[in-house]
Amino acid sequence: MANALARLRDSDIWWSFKRSPITVLSAIVALVCIVTSVAAPLIAPHNPFDLATLNLLDAFKPPAWVAEGEADYLLGTDDQGRDVLSAILYGARISLLVGFAATIFAAFVGVSVGLLAGFLGGTVDALLMRIADIQLTFPSILVALLVDGIVRAAVAREVHDQIALFVVIVAIGISEWPKFARPVRGSTMVERNKEYVLAARVIGVSSFRIMTGHVLPNVLGPVLVIATLNLGLAILSEATLSFLGVGVPPTQPSLGTLIRIGNDFLFSGEWWITIFPGIALVVMVLSVNLLGDWLRDALNPRLR
Amino acid sequence: MFAFIVSRILQSVPVLLVVALISFAMFAYVGDPVSIMLGQDFTEAQRTALVAELGLDQPFFVQFARFVGNAVQGEFGLSYRLSRPVAQLIAERAPATLELAFCAAGVALLVGVPMGVYTGLYPRSLLSRAFLTFSLIGVSLPTFLIGILLILVFAVWLGWLPSFGRGDTVALGWWNTGFLTRSGLKALILPAITLGLFQLTLIMRLVRSEMMEVLRTDYIKFARARGLTNRAINFGHALKNTMVPVITVVGLQLGAIIAFAIVTETVFQWPGMGLLFIQSVSSADIPVMAAYLLLIACLFVTINLIVDLLYYAVDPRLRAGRGKGH
Amino acid sequence: MAAILEVRDLRVEFPTRRGTLVALDGVSFSIAPGEVLGVVGESGAGKSMTGAAIIGLLEPPGRIAGGQVLLQGKRIDNLRYEQMRRIRGREIGAIFQDPLTTLNPLYTVGDQLTETMLTHLPINPAEAKRRAVEWLELVGIPAAAQRVQSYPHEFSGGMRQRVVIALALCAEPKLIVADEPTTALDVSIQAQVIALLKRLAREKGTAMMLVTHDMGVIAETADRVAVMYAGRIAEIGPVREVVKNPQHPYTAGLMASIPPLDRRVNRLAQIDGAMPRLSAIPQGCAYNPRCPKVFSRCAVERPELMDAGTTQAACWLHAKAMTDA
Numbered sequence: 028m029a030n031a032l033a034r035l036r037d038s039d040i041w042w043s044f045k046r047s048p049i050t051v052l053s054a055i056v057a058l059v060c061i062v063t064s065v066a067a068p069l070i071a072p073h074n075p076f077d078l079a080t081l082n083l084l085d086a087f088k089p090p091a092w093v094a095e096g097e098a099d100y101l102l103g104t105d106d107q108g109r110d111v112l113s114a115i116l117y118g119a120r121i122s123l124l125v126g127f128a129a130t131i132f133a134a135f136v137g138v139s140v141g142l143l144a145g146f147l148g149g150t151v152d153a154l155l156m157r158i159a160d161i162q163l164t165f166p167s168i169l170v171a172l173l174v175d176g177i178v179r180a181a182v183a184r185e186v187h188d189q190i191a192l193f194v195v196i197v198a199i200g201i202s203e204w205p206k207f208a209r210p211v212r213g214s215t216m217v218e219r220n221k222e223y224v225l226a227a228r229v230i231g232v233s234s235f236r237i238m239t240g241h242v243l244p245n246v247l248g249p250v251l252v253i254a255t256l257n258l259g260l261a262i263l264s265e266a267t268l269s270f271l272g273v274g275v276p277p278t279q280p281s282l283g284t285l286i287r288i289g290n291d292f293l294f295s296g297e298w299w300i301t302i303f304p305g306i307a308l309v310v311m312v313l314s315v316n317l318l319g320d321w322l323r324d325a326l327n328p329r330l331r
Numbered sequence: 332m333f334a335f336i337v338s339r340i341l342q343s344v345p346v347l348l349v350v351a352l353i354s355f356a357m358f359a360y361v362g363d364p365v366s367i368m369l370g371q372d373f374t375e376a377q378r379t380a381l382v383a384e385l386g387l388d389q390p391f392f393v394q395f396a397r398f399v400g401n402a403v404q405g406e407f408g409l410s411y412r413l414s415r416p417v418a419q420l421i422a423e424r425a426p427a428t429l430e431l432a433f434c435a436a437g438v439a440l441l442v443g444v445p446m447g448v449y450t451g452l453y454p455r456s457l458l459s460r461a462f463l464t465f466s467l468i469g470v471s472l473p474t475f476l477i478g479i480l481l482i483l484v485f486a487v488w489l490g491w492l493p494s495f496g497r498g499d500t501v502a503l504g505w506w507n508t509g510f511l512t513r514s515g516l517k518a519l520i521l522p523a524i525t526l527g528l529f530q531l532t533l534i535m536r537l538v539r540s541e542m543m544e545v546l547r548t549d550y551i552k553f554a555r556a557r558g559l560t561n562r563a564i565n566f567g568h569a570l571k572n573t574m575v576p577v578i579t580v581v582g583l584q585l586g587a588i589i590a591f592a593i594v595t596e597t598v599f600q601w602p603g604m605g606l607l608f609i610q611s612v613s614s615a616d617i618p619v620m621a622a623y624l625l626l627i628a629c630l631f632v633t634i635n636l637i638v639d640l641l642y643y644a645v646d647p648r649l650r651a652g653r654g655k656g657h
Numbered sequence: 658m659a660a661i662l663e664v665r666d667l668r669v670e671f672p673t674r675r676g677t678l679v680a681l682d683g684v685s686f687s688i689a690p691g692e693v694l695g696v697v698g699e700s701g702a703g704k705s706m707t708g709a710a711i712i713g714l715l716e717p718p719g720r721i722a723g724g725q726v727l728l729q730g731k732r733i734d735n736l737r738y739e740q741m742r743r744i745r746g747r748e749i750g751a752i753f754q755d756p757l758t759t760l761n762p763l764y765t766v767g768d769q770l771t772e773t774m775l776t777h778l779p780i781n782p783a784e785a786k787r788r789a790v791e792w793l794e795l796v797g798i799p800a801a802a803q804r805v806q807s808y809p810h811e812f813s814g815g816m817r818q819r820v821v822i823a824l825a826l827c828a829e830p831k832l833i834v835a836d837e838p839t840t841a842l843d844v845s846i847q848a849q850v851i852a853l854l855k856r857l858a859r860e861k862g863t864a865m866m867l868v869t870h871d872m873g874v875i876a877e878t879a880d881r882v883a884v885m886y887a888g889r890i891a892e893i894g895p896v897r898e899v900v901k902n903p904q905h906p907y908t909a910g911l912m913a914s915i916p917p918l919d920r921r922v923n924r925l926a927q928i929d930g931a932m933p934r935l936s937a938i939p940q941g942c943a944y945n946p947r948c949p950k951v952f953s954r955c956a957v958e959r960p961e962l963m964d965a966g967t968t969q970a971a972c973w974l975h976a977k978a979m980t981d982a
Binding site: 548549553560563575648 | 738744765808
């Protein structure tokens with residue numbers, strides 16, 4: 028472990044990380060986002076979902092620094108008297124959860140399909156890549172909307188609310204997997220014909236072992252870059268779906284849901300209900316995107 | 332040339348069939364159209380009659396063939412939600428979406444390409460860094476939030492532009508255009524920017540990276556070694572080669588604009604197809620969803636065909652039938 | 658006759674995060690009008706870098722850190738980009754290694770030829786078109802009048818390199834820098850292209866710097882040869898002398914590793930070890946760890962080029978003779 032750390036400190040990646048203050052900053056911001064949202068129940072000043080503590084008299088309080096604001100509600104309250112700051116912390120939790128889960132799901136499907144297509148080749152490859160092609164031409168948001176719409180039509184409303192979070196994760200994941208499958212397939216085809224893979228075959232190592240043990244480690248770099256860049260996109264997709272009212276259920280509001288709720292009060296002057304969740308969302312996605320951009324450049328030797 | 336077009340059209344037929352199959356599967360297996368159409372009270376006889384009328388008792392392939400046959404004639408049945416013919420609903424809404432998408436694409440291309448070229452040519456200049464920062468914020472801002480912010484600033488605070496709707500429209504036959512009235516044009520500005528901004532940043536980043544890639548190639552180095560002027564190298568040799576891959580992606584992006592119009596139309600209550608679609612999704616209005624899906628697929632196929640033709644015009648290697656290798 | 662090109666003490670550096678790498682150091686040579694100077698060496702010895710530095714197209718962050726490059730007595734290493742651009746193509750033509758990638762795929766070869774001529778020569782487009790066909794004929798492309806409208810992908814590799822040669826020569830420069838012009842070609846085509854290059858250079862009176870790692874090409878084509886090792890010139894002299902009677906142990910090793918045609922050998926000689934990386938060039942003579950004739954001075958002091966009989970070699974073995982004399 029100490030050895031690995033020392034190697035990391037000597038590596039080009041660490042060097043390029045240290046040299047870019049923006050990258051360091053975005054890493055810190057991303058970390059803060061993750062920690063605060065995971066620890067939301069511990070650090071949030073209020074529990075926005077505890078109906079007992081909600082009081083409609085507290086509704087529409089502006090942020091603390093505005094004249095009518097109260098110190099107790101730093102970023103103000105929404106139409107139901109919920110503390111906006113606490114709602115953001117809980118909302119970020121949902122946003123991040125969906126983002127990570129959808130990205131992992133997409134990566135898992137995409138990498139598996141890519142490995143399979145690249146390794147087996149032939150008809151399987153042609154078929155899988157044709158599907159990926161067709162899907163790539165369709166905007167991800169549309170795919171996600173369709174999946175959500177179909178599930179909505181297929182199951183009863185109560186059931187849908189229960190599985191809504193899961194549906195959103197799958198919907199976003201399904202819309203993103205081809206981005207992983209293509210590069211993985213490409214690298215797999217290159218690796219497949221290398222001598223060490225042939226050698227492994229000759230000594231009777233199973234195809235599955237070759238794929239997971241030999242080919243997979245070689246494609247992890249690009250997958251990591253795509254995953255990071257896609258995490259930002261997945262968070263945005265979730266926010267967009269929730270904003271459109273077809274994402275996570277209203278009982279578990281994400282940042283997108285909060286923005287949608289606040290949008291109704293934009294014209295009457297209660298801007299903070301929309302703007303603060305919006306800022307939180309942008310800061311989160313921006314830091315992830317900056318990290319992804321940096322990672323892509325750092326792992327691409329041609330750009331160095 | 333002719334053979335090329337025909338082969339491309341033939342290639343897109345399976346894609347359309349697959350999409351049609353998905354749409355049809357939605358029709359046939361998702362929800363129960365019969366009980367939706369009959370409402371609460373009905374007799375078994377009424378039900379059987381309707382099933383027969385809709386052809387739901389026929390074998391799968393007969394039903395599918397009928398569905399495709401109807402779709403080709405623009406016949407998608409009635410909307411569950413509005414009880415009006417789907418084709419009519421979509422035809423009413425299409426001009427709004429197409430005008431919006433057209434303007435957004437214009438914004439994205441006319442601003443995005445020059446910005447991309449500039450940042451690709453002078454990656455270290457201060458202006459390039461500003462553009463890049465802008466683009467990074469652009470891809471991190473969700474479309475709906477851009478719309479909300481624009482509304483907040485230009486409609487709520489400044490009061491310069493309308494915050495929703497299309498303004499006044501003029502009917503040209505069945506096509507309602509907002510291009511011909513002052514309020515229609517004013518209403519277009521914010522939605523077009525909102526919809527175009529994300530694509531703009533994508534196009535800019537794409538053009539930039541392709542440009543930088545091309546500038547590293549041997550033929551650009553050789554062009555420099557031949558002493559050609561920077562102008563000839565950058566805007567002739569480099570730009571032309573940059574455009575080859577850019578055309579493909581831009582074509583796809585234009586398709587994405589139509590899809591992303593869903594979001595923009597929701598924010599601005601823009602009476603287009605996207606708003607219709609999102610209302611259909613939340614109320615599980617399958618006929619509208621299916622029709623919209625097929626329509627989008629047709630649009631994509633058309634855009635792809637145009638992209639292929641452009642490709643064909645730009646890249647001589649395709650004309651010789653040697654494939655797309657660089 | 659005054660030299661066409663003179664390179665004096667050229668030094669090229671690459672600043673990197675692990676310190677500055679010296680890619681070329683103390684490189685000096687000259688090329689007379691009409692002369693062909695061959696430059697040989699292993700990959701990474703600095704041959705191509707020298708060519709790039711002369712035409713002013715070093716890849717950033719590489720830069721000329723010292724020395725001078727003189728074209729017909731005038732310094733060109735310190736010119737502004739625009740002034741240097743007028744020289745490239747017009748005074749110094751360049752030929753690159755891979756003809757498959759050096760031609761712009763989206764322009765016809767005719768367009769690329771006329772474009773180059775119109776940039777540098779005071780002629781009208783019609784004249785440029787006429788000359789483009791002429792040049793294609795000159796480099797041996799059949800049916801030149803039709804082929805002038807073809808795109809690069811419609812030519813074979815060898816034919817494309819002929820087009821590249823025409824492009825390098827069409828503004829009639831006085832010097833050609835040819836960087837591995839035959840390396841990417843089939844062996845059977847290599848001889849043709851070399852013969853063409855040699856013939857055109859002689860006909861037009863063009864001097865040439867021919868960079869290659871192929872001793873055979875050098876022996877065939879060059880008048881003089883410079884042998885490079887680790888960013889420096891190890892030996893320079895008339896081609897016959899360097900081949901037959903190498904004075905630097907590295908050149909000797911290089912020559913011994915070429916299979917002779919006239920007798921049978923069981924084992925080719927080889928030089929042990931590998932050329933050092935730029936980041937780890939040994940003190941003293943860069944060749945000393947591999948040199949069979951190494952002695953104490955080699956590891957301490959770096960030898961400059963010195964007279965060694967009919968050639969010049971950067972080797973302390975010849976210093977003794979000098980001090981003795």
